[in-house]
Amino acid sequence: GNSVTQMEGPVTLSEEAFLTINCTYTATGYPSLFWYVQYPGEGLQLLLKATKADDKGSNKGFEATYRKETTSFHLEKGSVQVSDSAVYFCAHNTGTASKLTFGTGTRLQVTL
Amino acid sequence: GAGVSQSPSNKVTEKGKDVELRCDPISGHTALYWYRQSLGQGLEFLIYFQGNSAPDKSGLPSDRFSAERTGGSVSTLTIQRTQQEDSAVYLCASSFGFQRGTDTQYFGPGTRLTVL
Numbered sequence: 001g002n003s004v005t006q007m008e009g010p011v012t013l014s015e016e017a018f019l020t021i022n023c024t025y026t027a028t029g030y031p032s033l034f035w036y037v038q039y040p041g042e043g044l045q046l047l048l049k050a051t052k053a054d055d056k057g058s059n060k061g062f063e064a065t066y067r068k069e070t071t072s073f074h075l076e077k078g079s080v081q082v083s084d085s086a087v088y089f090c091a092h093n094t095g096t097a098s099k100l101t102f103g104t105g106t107r108l109q110v111t112l
Numbered sequence: 113g114a115g116v117s118q119s120p121s122n123k124v125t126e127k128g129k130d131v132e133l134r135c136d137p138i139s140g141h142t143a144l145y146w147y148r149q150s151l152g153q154g155l156e157f158l159i160y161f162q163g164n165s166a167p168d169k170s171g172l173p174s175d176r177f178s179a180e181r182t183g184g185s186v187s188t189l190t191i192q193r194t195q196q197e198d199s200a201v202y203l204c205a206s207s208f209g210f211q212r213g214t215d216t217q218y219f220g221p222g223t224r225l226t227v228l
Contacts, residue, residue, distance in 0.1 A: 032214050032215075034216075036219075042221070043203070043219050043220060043221040043222055044203065044205075044219040045219070046216055046217075046218070049214075049216060051214040089155065091155075093215070098143070098160075098207070098215050098217075099145060099157040099160055099168060099171070100145075100147070100155075100157065100205075100217060101157070102154060102155035103154075104154045105154065105155075
């Protein structure tokens with residue numbers, strides 16, 4: 001079936017550290033892949049997306065590359081800030097409805 | 113407003129009562145989705161609308177849950193005879209709906225439902 005697996009959190013980093021949040025997926029067909037972010041007290045926001053193999057999505061210093069051969073879409077940022085503290089969700093769309101299947105979310109806590 | 117709006121933002125109800133949750137999508141978006149976010153289950157798809165039709169209701173957890181959309185715009189999610197396990201944040205999202213493979217869904221702030 002369709003699923004998304006993310007690394008367990010919480011992830012705690014010092015400011016300016018390198019971030020990787022792993023995400024792998026199982027899907028039929030050729031899904032688009034997404035990273036959504038949920039800041040404390042706020043709703044889900046799209047962070048970045050990639051719609052086909054080898055595409056790289058990027059936004060706010062975050063990047064993720066659609067790797068079809070490894071069915072992965074790992075999120076990276078070279079230097080995190082305290083303001084990046086949030087919960088990050090990996091997702092893909094499936095079926096004719098393009099409904100999203102989400103991972104369980106990874107909480108990131110960045111400290112000074 | 114430019115974004116997806118939902119009301120109420122918070123709803124506390126007693127077990128057994130019915131509740132209605134409302135979603136106003138982004139103007140021009142033909143596709144509308146309902147999801148549920150709960151501690152035990154994460155983010156789950158409930159139902160999808162294209163226009164006023166709901167071709168995918170596969171995520172509705174029981175027949176106590178129903179939804180409708182009118183005028184290709186506002187949608188209402190109704191939960192009858194609420195149970196404590198219905199407590200969650202109910203999220204609405206909308207998208208253009210014309211490019212299903214690459215469509216981006218934009219989410220509202222959610223309605224936090226608490227069933228006592």
